[in-house]
Amino acid sequence: MKNSLSVVISPEQVRQLSLSALATLGFFLLWEVACLGFHVSSLVLPRPSEIAQVLWIKFPLLLPHATQTLYTTLVGFVAGVVAGIALGAIIGSSKLAYDVAYPLLVGFSCIPKVAVVPIFVVWFGSGTVPAILTSAVISVFPVVVNVATGLASTEPELEDVFKVLGASRWDLLLNVGLPRTLPYLFASMKIAVTLSFVGTVLSETVAANKGIGNVMMIASGNFDVPLVFAGLFLLAIMGVVLYALFALMEFKLTGWAQRKNELAMA
Amino acid sequence: MQSSNIHEPELTPSALRMNTHHNPNAVIELSEVRLQYGSGTLALDNTNLALAQGDFVSLVGPSGCGKSTILKLVAGLLKPTSGVVMVGSKEVSPAGKKHPKHSNMRVGLAFQNPTMLPWLSVLDNVMVPLKIVTPYREYYRSKKHAEYRDRAEDLLAQVGLKGFAQKKPWQLSGGMLQRASLCRALIHEPQILLLDEPFGALDQFTREELWSILQNLWLKNKPTVLLVTHDLRESAYLANRICVMTSRPGRILEDRSVGFARPRTIDMSYAPEFSELIQELRSTITHANVEVIPS
Numbered sequence: 049m050k051n052s053l054s055v056v057i058s059p060e061q062v063r064q065l066s067l068s069a070l071a072t073l074g075f076f077l078l079w080e081v082a083c084l085g086f087h088v089s090s091l092v093l094p095r096p097s098e099i100a101q102v103l104w105i106k107f108p109l110l111l112p113h114a115t116q117t118l119y120t121t122l123v124g125f126v127a128g129v130v131a132g133i134a135l136g137a138i139i140g141s142s143k144l145a146y147d148v149a150y151p152l153l154v155g156f157s158c159i160p161k162v163a164v165v166p167i168f169v170v171w172f173g174s175g176t177v178p179a180i181l182t183s184a185v186i187s188v189f190p191v192v193v194n195v196a197t198g199l200a201s202t203e204p205e206l207e208d209v210f211k212v213l214g215a216s217r218w219d220l221l222l223n224v225g226l227p228r229t230l231p232y233l234f235a236s237m238k239i240a241v242t243l244s245f246v247g248t249v250l251s252e253t254v255a256a257n258k259g260i261g262n263v264m265m266i267a268s269g270n271f272d273v274p275l276v277f278a279g280l281f282l283l284a285i286m287g288v289v290l291y292a293l294f295a296l297m298e299f300k301l302t303g304w305a306q307r308k309n310e311l312a313m314a
Numbered sequence: 315m316q317s318s319n320i321h322e323p324e325l326t327p328s329a330l331r332m333n334t335h336h337n338p339n340a341v342i343e344l345s346e347v348r349l350q351y352g353s354g355t356l357a358l359d360n361t362n363l364a365l366a367q368g369d370f371v372s373l374v375g376p377s378g379c380g381k382s383t384i385l386k387l388v389a390g391l392l393k394p395t396s397g398v399v400m401v402g403s404k405e406v407s408p409a410g411k412k413h414p415k416h417s418n419m420r421v422g423l424a425f426q427n428p429t430m431l432p433w434l435s436v437l438d439n440v441m442v443p444l445k446i447v448t449p450y451r452e453y454y455r456s457k458k459h460a461e462y463r464d465r466a467e468d469l470l471a472q473v474g475l476k477g478f479a480q481k482k483p484w485q486l487s488g489g490m491l492q493r494a495s496l497c498r499a500l501i502h503e504p505q506i507l508l509l510d511e512p513f514g515a516l517d518q519f520t521r522e523e524l525w526s527i528l529q530n531l532w533l534k535n536k537p538t539v540l541l542v543t544h545d546l547r548e549s550a551y552l553a554n555r556i557c558v559m560t561s562r563p564g565r566i567l568e569d570r571s572v573g574f575a576r577p578r579t580i581d582m583s584y585a586p587e588f589s590e591l592i593q594e595l596r597s598t599i600t601h602a603n604v605e606v607i608p609s
Contacts (some may be wrong), residue, residue, distance in 0.1 A: 205425050208389070212389045226434075
């Protein structure tokens with residue numbers, strides 16, 4: 049317990065971090081140089097420096113759209129995760145539910161989410177609601193699958209120890225199932241949060257008058273390709289930040305499942 | 315002390331028949347139990363076994379002979395196909411119930427695999443039964459668990475884990491985890507202790523040390539113990555009674571008492587009469603045409 053909560057940065061991690069920073073920098077540099085060298089028009093592929101410039105100049109204009117996208121994404125994501133945990137808990141703790149619900153779930157997840165947006169628009173009109181719903185729907189599946197798998201793979205001997213003590217199904221879920229599932233849940237949440245952005249932007253490009261998706265849609269109509277890329281950059285940055293946030297939470301809450309790292313550090 | 319019917323080909327000793335019908339002193343009693351897994355393997359057939367209050371009985375036999383099945387029946391984790399399993403004057407699994415409810419007896423259980431919860435400290439793992447078992451859980455909820463903590467720490471000290479209470483399970487060796495698992499099985503002062511090859515995965519020295527620890531713990535509170543093992547030395551060291559089983563369908567071939575004085579020591583286990591007992595048990599088992607892992 050003593051050092052599981054403090055984040056210790058070892059030389060190994062410094063090396064790792066600087067390497068990934070270098071790779072990112074190198075990628076943009078290569079992009080810049082390639083565009084200059086091959087005389088690529090900014091109508092086709094703008095240079096990173098141009099994109100950064102647009103981002104800087106139009107930031108006040110882009111900010112409300114970015115917050116809108118972030119807001120719908122987070123609301124949809126939270127709704128999706130809550131629904132996913134509930135569904136996963138039901139499916140994972142009963143064999144019958146597992147067998148019955150799985151084909152349905154796979155069926156739903158196979159539906160392209162683009163096809164769902166117009167339906168949401170018919171039901172709720174264009175704007176924020178369909179964006180939230182799309183983001184929720186798209187992030188449910190990975191959470192359900194991971195929570196259900198985590199619960200279903202509990203060691204039978206551990207369950208026996210609890211049953212002999214007279215534990216109810218609820219006791220088992222609370223004391224064994226859910227804590228055991230946390231690492232699975234976080235793994236799925238990292239995937240789900242990036243998918244949530246996809247869902248939101250998808251819906252915004254189809255039916256909204258606000259949000260990064262909408263900005264990109266209009267910008268591409270005006271052949272303002274640097275602005276389109278600026279939107280993409282904003283999305284990528286928000287996605288990375290959220291992903292990192294969940295990775296940090298994962299590290300703090302499920303350190304017990306990451307003993308390899310700690311052993312390597314010790 | 316030792317019966318002499320070792321080489322008899324008769325498979326159902328008449329001595330067992332006496333136990334068949336509701337022995338009033340029995341805490342655990344299996345009568346005419348038959349268990350078939352699905353429509354396939356017949357694991358147990360016509361099995362009779364009775365354990366008196368405070369008894370220490372060891373089930374030995376080759377793997378796959380239904381030792382663990384008996385243990386699970388007593389624990390209420392399995393339902394017999396036919397026959398009756400009584401624990402503390404109540405039938406363990408009334409027919410028709412999907413999940414057999416246990417009687418009012420407190421039961422502790424430990425397996426070969428220590429099955430600790432990796433996110434809890436060793437101390438919290440040991441205290442898990444107090445969160446679940448009925449007479450304790452209310453107190454545990456009402457935050458009165460300082461005394462429980464003391465009890466758990468005391469128990470950990472008795473098995474040689476003083477100073478490891480705050481460690482996480484993965485920081486401990488297999489032998490240490492098994493000690494903790496033993497503590498978890500005993501923390502709620504069970505009247506019945508069920509052990510399924512608890513020392514099977516440990517090295518010789520750790521195993522022998524844990525025998526002596528288990529003996530001391532048993533001498534203190536005298537719970538009724540059912541120990542499943544395929545280590546004949548272990549069963550001779552620990553048990554008051556050894557039941558030798560045949561394999562598939564499992565049946566109790568021989569039921570003999572072990573009269574060595576308590577507390578027993580490792581030195582005693584090298585005495586001639588001790589070795590003789592083990593020799594006899596082994597020949598019983600080999601004569602039943604089954605293989606056994608020698609101790």
